Amino acid sequence: MTSAAPPDWTAGTPRLVVYRCQLCGHAWYLPRQACPGCGRTEVTPVVSAGAGVVVASTTVWRRPDVSPDGASPVGIALVDLAEGGRAMGRCRPGTPVGARVRAVFVTEPAGHAEHAEDGEHPKDGGRLLPMFEPEGE
Numbered sequence: 001m002t003s004a005a006p007p008d009w010t011a012g013t014p015r016l017v018v019y020r021c022q023l024c025g026h027a028w029y030l031p032r033q034a035c036p037g038c039g040r041t042e043v044t045p046v047v048s049a050g051a052g053v054v055v056a057s058t059t060v061w062r063r064p065d066v067s068p069d070g071a072s073p074v075g076i077a078l079v080d081l082a083e084g085g086r087a088m089g090r091c092r093p094g095t096p097v098g099a100r101v102r103a104v105f106v107t108e109p110a111g112h113a114e115h116a117e118d119g120e121h122p123k124d125g126g127r128l129l130p131m132f133e134p135e136g137e
């Protein structure tokens with residue numbers, strides 16, 4: 001890569017980072033050394049505003065014996081980000097394909113999700129996750 005990648009949620013920073021090829025313009029999510037479209041290594045990281053459109057979603061029901069608040073359903077969405085790239089994250093159960101969403105970040109300690117305050121790093125033992133909320137709410 002030609003420039004240092006900004007840290008993203010996988011490194012504990014509450015943001016999504018997409019990568020764009022300087023030659024062919026292809027964009028993707030999660031770091032790669034080379035463009036999956038043309039194979040060149042001139043790659044620019046772009047911090048995403050987190051807005052996008054749901055292209056697939058599903059709902060997962062957790063087993064009640066491993067979830068402290070019972071069998072609460074968890075939505076999982078694939079989202080095409082405005083900057084390019086397709087990201088996976090949490091969503092509200094039942095979020096439809098085509099919904100416009102925006103990423104916020106939640107910290108999930110020990111199987112119980114709670115919202116992190118802006119700029120707050122995950123609590124000890126917590127896991128920072130992107131959560132796609134409906135746009136405009």
Ligand SMILES: [Zn+2]
Pocket residue numbers: 021022023024025026035036037038039040
């Ligand atoms: Zn390329």
